[in-house]
Amino acid sequence: MTTFVDRVELHVAAGNGGHGCASVHREKFKPLGGPDGGNGGRGGDVILTVEQSVTTLLDYHHSPHRKATNGKPGEGGNRAGKDGQDLILPVPDGTVVLDKAGNVLADLVGQGTSYIAAQGGRGGLGNAALSSARRKAPGFALLGVPGELQDVVLELKTVADVALVGYPSAGKSSLISVLSAAKPKIADYPFTTLVPNLGVVTAGSTVYTIADVPGLIPGASQGKGLGLEFLRHVERCSVLVHVLDTATLESDRDPLSDLDIIEEELRQYGGLDNRPRIVVLNKIDVPDGKDLAEMVRPDLEARGYRVFEVSAVAHIGLRELSFALGELVGKARAAKPKEEATRIVIRPKAVDDAGFTVTREGTDAEPLFRVRGEKPERWVRQTDFNNDEAVGYLADRLNRLGVEEKLMKAGARGGDGVAIGPEENAVVFDWEPSVTAGAEMLGRRGEDHRFEAPRPAAQRRRDRDAERDEAGREFDDFEPF
Ligand SMILES: Nc1nc2c(ncn2[C@@H]2O[C@H](COP(=O)(O)OP(=O)(O)OP(=O)(O)O)[C@@H](O)[C@H]2O)c(=O)[nH]1
Ligand SMILES: [Mg+2]
Numbered sequence: 001m002t003t004f005v006d007r008v009e010l011h012v013a014a015g016n017g018g019h020g021c022a023s024v025h026r027e028k029f030k031p032l033g034g035p036d037g038g039n040g041g042r043g044g045d046v047i048l049t050v051e052q053s054v055t056t057l058l059d060y061h062h063s064p065h066r067k068a069t070n071g072k073p074g075e076g077g078n079r080a081g082k083d084g085q086d087l088i089l090p091v092p093d094g095t096v097v098l099d100k101a102g103n104v105l106a107d108l109v110g111q112g113t114s115y116i117a118a119q120g121g122r123g124g125l126g127n128a129a130l131s132s133a134r135r136k137a138p139g140f141a142l143l144g145v146p147g148e149l150q151d152v153v154l155e156l157k158t159v160a161d162v163a164l165v166g167y168p169s170a171g172k173s174s175l176i177s178v179l180s181a182a183k184p185k186i187a188d189y190p191f192t193t194l195v196p197n198l199g200v201v202t203a204g205s206t207v208y209t210i211a212d213v214p215g216l217i218p219g220a221s222q223g224k225g226l227g228l229e230f231l232r233h234v235e236r237c238s239v240l241v242h243v244l245d246t247a248t249l250e251s252d253r254d255p256l257s258d259l260d261i262i263e264e265e266l267r268q269y270g271g272l273d274n275r276p277r278i279v280v281l282n283k284i285d286v287p288d289g290k291d292l293a294e295m296v297r298p299d300l301e302a303r304g305y306r307v308f309e310v311s312a313v314a315h316i317g318l319r320e321l322s323f324a325l326g327e328l329v330g331k332a333r334a335a336k337p338k339e340e341a342t343r344i345v346i347r348p349k350a351v352d353d354a355g356f357t358v359t360r361e362g363t364d365a366e367p368l369f370r371v372r373g374e375k376p377e378r379w380v381r382q383t384d385f386n387n388d389e390a391v392g393y394l395a396d397r398l399n400r401l402g403v404e405e406k407l408m409k410a411g412a413r414g415g416d417g418v419a420i421g422p423e424e425n426a427v428v429f430d431w432e433p434s435v436t437a438g439a440e441m442l443g444r445r446g447e448d449h450r451f452e453a454p455r456p457a458a459q460r461r462r463d464r465d466a467e468r469d470e471a472g473r474e475f476d477d478f479e480p481f
Helices: 058-062 172-179 229-233 255-269 287-302 318-335 374-381 388-401 403-409 457-472
Strands: 007-013 046-050 065-067 087-091 095-098 104-108 114-118 149-156 162-165 198-203 206-212 239-245 277-282 306-309 357-362 367-372 417-420 427-430
Touching (some): 007 058, 007 087, 007 114, 046 095, 104 114, 114 149, 162 172, 172 198, 172 206, 172 318, 206 318, 239 255, 239 318, 255 287, 277 287, 277 318, 287 306, 306 318, 357 403, 367 374, 367 403, 374 388, 388 403
Parallel strands (some): 162 239, 239 277, 367 417
Antiparallel strands (some): 007 149, 095 104, 198 206
């Protein structure tokens, strides 16, 4: 049996970036060819995309773990590693993406609307890309950055123009079945409908969708019956239809009090006050029903409702109803700002991209300085700590960003602990300042000076300019992303 699933927890893993390659070109008679290690490929993203043909989240209920492929490592001969493939996960129109705390991350409405649920890691630069005027033959490459891991909750809110609400057995599903081609289950016991039904109605030139929700009973807001859980499916509708039963056999019910009770439950749920509402008095094929409908009609109209007397079974008043609904939907659509067909939802960045912070932790005797920031944390992940040159390069990058200076200002001294990254996942080391009190940069560490032949003055000038350029821009400008 297929079940309707409208809420799932999904665990997604983006692909890791491929490592950069450290390699030196070898040729006969040219034993010291240049560095030719290629860059690693980028890890694939995990992307949620609205696909109109997908109607449930069932697939993700069955397999909630999804992973994009990794980038391939770079190779010698300047061969870049292949990028990992993005993993596109199709989701139904109206899928809301939340984090585990319930914060809405994205609201995916409209074919093709996409959200990057987990971002692939950057590939590491190979030593060819890392070479510069001063660092002619780097003996290291950058590691690929691990892809993001994210836990998200997907919730489906049906996107229907019209929503039918009412007591169980009022005839909501019957109405959908005669207004559209949908064939929902219909029966004379309460709670026949356990999950929303959706139908497409054509009224003249207007095409709109209509949905019902499981019947509501008094106390639904306290969880009676099926509760209000399914009302999230009517949240997006632009028109609400009260389906009132004129032929119920329950002696304590009548259309007016039914309406009051449903309205009270809607109010408890909240957020639906501004939807236009109309009233449908159903089952007027039953003689007593017709009489009751005539009786309550003036009251309902006095309350400001447009009232339609119909019979789903005998097909009375349906055409008029469907055109009236089409008109209301048309008005609602015209009032809405036009949305672009495809919107890409960009995730807000957690950390300020350019900046970083230094905070003092630990004790007076043993201070620890914590560095947080998108760049320093990524750079640490890109570093092969078994390679001194790579570690030297990291120190240079941190220095250029101003990390050393800020550490000094925060009172850090040589030998103090410095942690880069969050508490649970930080790289901690003893600080060895490479800048003097005047913040003057000393020679960069970890450089390969084997190729530093004496340079003529003009060459030295060119090199100096090149180096200034390099210092002025962020190293990551080189990175393919
Ligand atoms: N005589 C008569 N019976 C109707 C009419 N519309 C629906 N019914 C009957 O009422 C009963 C309930 O109809 P449903 O369409 O399943 O009602 P519902 O509102 O979807 O009910 P739940 O799914 O339980 O909330 C069925 O036996 C229908 O045949 C009508 O216009 N006239
Ligand atoms: Mg039903």
